[in-house]
Amino acid sequence: MAGKMVEIRWHGRGGQGAKTAAIFLAEAVLDRGKYSQGFPEYGPERRGAPMRGYTRIADEPIRRHCGIESPDIVIILDPTLLESAAAGVTAGSRDDTVYLVNTAEQPANIRRRLGLANGKVFTVDATQIALDCFGRSIPNMPMVGALLAATQLLPLDDMKSSLSERFKSKFSQAVIDGNLAAVERAYKEMVRE
Amino acid sequence: MAKQEQVSLTGNEAVAYAFKQARPHVASAFPITPQTEMMHKFADFVANGEVDTEMILVESEHSAMSAAVGAAAAGARVITATSSAGFALMWEIVYVAASLRLPICMALVNRALSGNINIHCDHSDAMGGRDAGWIHLFCESAQEAYDNALMAFRIGEHPDVRLPVMINYDGFIISHTADSLRMLSADDAWKFVGPYKAAYSVLDTENPITVGPLDLTDYYFEHKVGEIEAHKRAFDVVRAVSAQYGALSGRGYDFFESYRLDDAEIAIVLMGSTAGTAKDVVDAHREKGVKAGLLKLRLFRPFPAAELAKALAGKKAVGVMDRAASFGAWGGPLFTEVRSALYGADRQPPVLNWIYGLGGRDCDLRQIDSVLERLADAARGKSGETVNLLGVRL
Numbered sequence: 001m002a003g004k005m006v007e008i009r010w011h012g013r014g015g016q017g018a019k020t021a022a023i024f025l026a027e028a029v030l031d032r033g034k035y036s037q038g039f040p041e042y043g044p045e046r047r048g049a050p051m052r053g054y055t056r057i058a059d060e061p062i063r064r065h066c067g068i069e070s071p072d073i074v075i076i077l078d079p080t081l082l083e084s085a086a087a088g089v090t091a092g093s094r095d096d097t098v099y100l101v102n103t104a105e106q107p108a109n110i111r112r113r114l115g116l117a118n119g120k121v122f123t124v125d126a127t128q129i130a131l132d133c134f135g136r137s138i139p140n141m142p143m144v145g146a147l148l149a150a151t152q153l154l155p156l157d158d159m160k161s162s163l164s165e166r167f168k169s170k171f172s173q174a175v176i177d178g179n180l181a182a183v184e185r186a187y188k189e190m191v192r193e
Numbered sequence: 194m195a196k197q198e199q200v201s202l203t204g205n206e207a208v209a210y211a212f213k214q215a216r217p218h219v220a221s222a223f224p225i226t227p228q229t230e231m232m233h234k235f236a237d238f239v240a241n242g243e244v245d246t247e248m249i250l251v252e253s254e255h256s257a258m259s260a261a262v263g264a265a266a267a268g269a270r271v272i273t274a275t276s277s278a279g280f281a282l283m284w285e286i287v288y289v290a291a292s293l294r295l296p297i298c299m300a301l302v303n304r305a306l307s308g309n310i311n312i313h314c315d316h317s318d319a320m321g322g323r324d325a326g327w328i329h330l331f332c333e334s335a336q337e338a339y340d341n342a343l344m345a346f347r348i349g350e351h352p353d354v355r356l357p358v359m360i361n362y363d364g365f366i367i368s369h370t371a372d373s374l375r376m377l378s379a380d381d382a383w384k385f386v387g388p389y390k391a392a393y394s395v396l397d398t399e400n401p402i403t404v405g406p407l408d409l410t411d412y413y414f415e416h417k418v419g420e421i422e423a424h425k426r427a428f429d430v431v432r433a434v435s436a437q438y439g440a441l442s443g444r445g446y447d448f449f450e451s452y453r454l455d456d457a458e459i460a461i462v463l464m465g466s467t468a469g470t471a472k473d474v475v476d477a478h479r480e481k482g483v484k485a486g487l488l489k490l491r492l493f494r495p496f497p498a499a500e501l502a503k504a505l506a507g508k509k510a511v512g513v514m515d516r517a518a519s520f521g522a523w524g525g526p527l528f529t530e531v532r533s534a535l536y537g538a539d540r541q542p543p544v545l546n547w548i549y550g551l552g553g554r555d556c557d558l559r560q561i562d563s564v565l566e567r568l569a570d571a572a573r574g575k576s577g578e579t580v581n582l583l584g585v586r587l
Contacts, residue, residue: 063333
């Protein structure tokens with residue numbers, strides 16, 4: 001995706017790590033010498049409330065400081081947001097917008113539920129992977145793994161080394177290892193149409 | 194040019210690093226909301242022994258500025274930070290800091306004032322303090338927040354100036370967004386900022402001075418003139434310090450940035466993070482053959498009226514975007530100043546105003562697009578409202 005800015009909008013619920021993932025992806029990209037922005041849509045930080053995160057990735061410095069209205073990629077961390085008017089997951093989407101959804105359902109089902117005629121839909125059961133790999137239903141890092149499988153934004157190994165490096169001051173090695181395993185499994189298990 | 198590290202930091206972290214590199218003697222802060230992560234990060238540096246600063250935690254923002262004033266009067270290099278309602282609570286002492294000519298450096302993370310309760314970005318807090326006697330720098334990005342925070346010490350502490358400096362950057366949009374920037378090494382930053390030797394200290398018993406006495410009809414006015422004159426002298430200092438920083442970092446600064454402005458027929462004037470978004474929109478209009486440009490004001494106090502009038506002379510239409518309302522006034526505070534600067538100036542352009550982004554309302558590409566469309570109409574002589582609202586649900 002060289003030469004073009006990639007704009008990613010994350011939809012999750014408070015506590016699912018959408019903010020952490022949006023910012024982490026920006027940092028991981030920066031570690032590879034690209035430019036990035038990662039930021040949440042701040043509001044009352046309530047566990048379970050719909051929230052958005054944003055990531056921009058570019059080869060050139062990024063100047064704009066506004067929300068992402070017309071995303072290249074939409075990542076949905078919670079399938080209960082699919083039909084939520086408050087979440088507005090399809091707002092501003094284009095014919096070529098890519099959707100990545102945390103669900104056990106097949107992409108064709110998700111396409112139907114979102115009412116999409118175009119674009120691409122990918123799915124991954126990130127919650128199950130998170131529960132299996134580190135015992136908590138926080139799907140954000142497996143979603144990052146699946147995103148790399150869907151889009152090749154970064155090589156998987158680069159992202160894993162950024163994760164190890166950037167999380168080591170905040171989390172135990174066991175938590176980091178669990179997340180690394182989850183990322184790798186989601187990368188492999190991501191489902192295409 | 195100095196070798197620099199490319200890092201990913203939020204605006205708050207970037208300013209915390211700059212403040213650490215300036216090695217302040219004292220930092221005073223009220224450790225509760227609306228304090229920012231900037232001071233949180235700086236307190237980590239102090240706790241970890243990475244900077245030798247006396248960290249004073251006080252019971253209110255009013256006390257935070259009072260402690261800063263006391264420490265600065267004793268001759269210390271002092272930092273503090275606040276935001277929104279915290280700044281409003283400081284207000285009385287904010288004036289005192291400037292009146293006593295104490296070069297305190299403060300990060301003001303621009304956020305809306307109550308009520309209703311809102312935590313998001315606008316410039317209402319800064320505008321409440323615009324007449325307090327401080328130098329105001331506004332930043333587009335985390336990079337600029339870092340750079341301006343370093344330069345603030347040199348500007349405020351300069352013997353020709355001796356005024357406190359506010360580093361304004363947009364709440365959440367800059368303060369909490371991870372952004373890519375280049376950071377000077379600790380050695381290079383220290384070589385640039387250098388140690389601070391205050392001209393006077395209340396603790397210097399060999400040379401006793403009086404600070405903040407009763408100052409009535411006899412000399413109060415003359416002391417205010419001292420502040421007025423210091424602001425005038427600040428222009429040259431801002432330019433000299435910015436030029437030196439430009440040579441060191443490769444990032445030049447002036448009173449304002451002119452973006453595709455020289456040959457522009459229509460131009461936007463604004464401050465803060467929206468400038469970056471506006472540059473993208475200006476580029477899009479340029480690609481369509483529209484001669485659009487941007488003037489991003491960095492130095493709001495002192496206000497560079499003459500230079501600004503010169504840069505905007507002969508434009509067919511100018512649109513000033515204010516991220517603050519001045520209730521009951523004819524337009525926002527930046528608009529009234531820009532228009533006033535242009536009044537009677539050579540080849541005076543028509544100036545329109547848009548109030549935008551209050552309480553963090555997102556200012557997207559389409560909003561700025563609509564401003565440029567309207568300016569293009571005005572340039573063709575089409576009349577309309579002078580003061581407008583942008584991005585409001587009506």
